[in-house]
Amino acid sequence: MNISDNLELSVYTSHDIESFLRNYELMVKSLPELAEWWPEMDDFERQHTRTTYFGEAWAPRRVLGALYRVGRLTPEQEAGLAALDDELIQHLDEANLCYGLDLQSIAQLFTWGTPLAQSDEIIYIPIRPRTLSEIAPALAAIGEKVPA
Amino acid sequence: MDIDALIVELIESGRLATQDELSQIVAHVAQAPFASRPVRISPRLRGEFVTVLGKRVAKRLPSVEFHLLKRVHLEQQWPVGTTARQYVADLYLAVRHPAVRIWTYEYHGEPMVGFLAPSQVQNAPKPEAFVFVAYNARYGAITTGFQASGPNAVFGKEHQRLMQQR
Numbered sequence: 201m202n203i204s205d206n207l208e209l210s211v212y213t214s215h216d217i218e219s220f221l222r223n224y225e226l227m228v229k230s231l232p233e234l235a236e237w238w239p240e241m242d243d244f245e246r247q248h249t250r251t252t253y254f255g256e257a258w259a260p261r262r263v264l265g266a267l268y269r270v271g272r273l274t275p276e277q278e279a280g281l282a283a284l285d286d287e288l289i290q291h292l293d294e295a296n297l298c299y300g301l302d303l304q305s306i307a308q309l310f311t312w313g314t315p316l317a318q319s320d321e322i323i324y325i326p327i328r329p330r331t332l333s334e335i336a337p338a339l340a341a342i343g344e345k346v347p348a
Numbered sequence: 349m350d351i352d353a354l355i356v357e358l359i360e361s362g363r364l365a366t367q368d369e370l371s372q373i374v375a376h377v378a379q380a381p382f383a384s385r386p387v388r389i390s391p392r393l394r395g396e397f398v399t400v401l402g403k404r405v406a407k408r409l410p411s412v413e414f415h416l417l418k419r420v421h422l423e424q425q426w427p428v429g430t431t432a433r434q435y436v437a438d439l440y441l442a443v444r445h446p447a448v449r450i451w452t453y454e455y456h457g458e459p460m461v462g463f464l465a466p467s468q469v470q471n472a473p474k475p476e477a478f479v480f481v482a483y484n485a486r487y488g489a490i491t492t493g494f495q496a497s498g499p500n501a502v503f504g505k506e507h508q509r510l511m512q513q514r
């Protein structure tokens with residue numbers, strides 16, 4: 201079951217947008233410490249971390265992307281979202297450890313909607329080559345479909 | 349019947365629960381404890397608590413206290429002064445609500461049941477339309493409860509084997 205195919209955006213208020221951004225900020229800004237603590241955490245605390253810091257922010261992040269695409273974010277909110285997306289990408293290795301995010305998750309940000317997509321600045325995505333080998337077949341398949 | 353084993357079986361088999369099984373799951377979760385094991389609070393979050401409370405909070409708190417602080421003082425989804433007992437009682441009300449929607453799913457490998465019901469929380473500064481409650485069948489405890497605008501603000505691709513049971 202795919203629960204999120206249809207987003208009814210009219211139900212989201214400006215308060216919701218602020219709340220979603222705040223939780224997303226907490227998710228991203230807490231990453232360095234959570235990653236440092238990760239080896240000491242037991243199963244329960246890891247689950248708690250994924251439920252609270254990540255779980256309460258990631259589904260709303262998708263909604264934020266849709267709201268951004270229809271122009272519901274203020275310029276300040278757009279700038280904030282772009283900065284958080286950029287910071288998350290820079291901390292992808294920690295996000296993979298704590299939240300299970302990967303390169304596909306980063307691609308999701310761009311399909312959901314991110315102000316970063318308007319930028320020509322170079323960004324760096326930290327990635328372990330062994331994970332690239334896992335997604336290489338899919339990437340290569342896409343490349344083969346592109347006309348020369 | 350072991351209700352936690354039933355929840356695991358529903359997720360693994362991908363089958364719909366019978367009405368009787370759903371009634372048993374509701375009755376089970378509506379008296380289950382909220383997880384109370386201590387959890388660390390990130391410096392970022394502790395900083396936010398200092399800002400809104402005007403005082404420091406402990407570096408670790410029982411999980412239920414962590415959630416209560418976040419719901420009351422950051423998200424303002426419950427009124428100031430709400431106790432852990434009142435917070436959990438509101439979650440039980442949501443689980444027992446006649447219009448509750450129920451999902452079984454896996455979350456990072458954990459067997460879960462989620463309940464989404466119209467919010468009955470009174471006097472919340474920033475209420476939402478629904479209350480969401482998540483129960484972990486491996487720990488036999490509620491692991492989160494918050495107000496949400498709807499299922500799209502709760503569920504995503506990371507909720508595996510998601511099946512709406514009611």
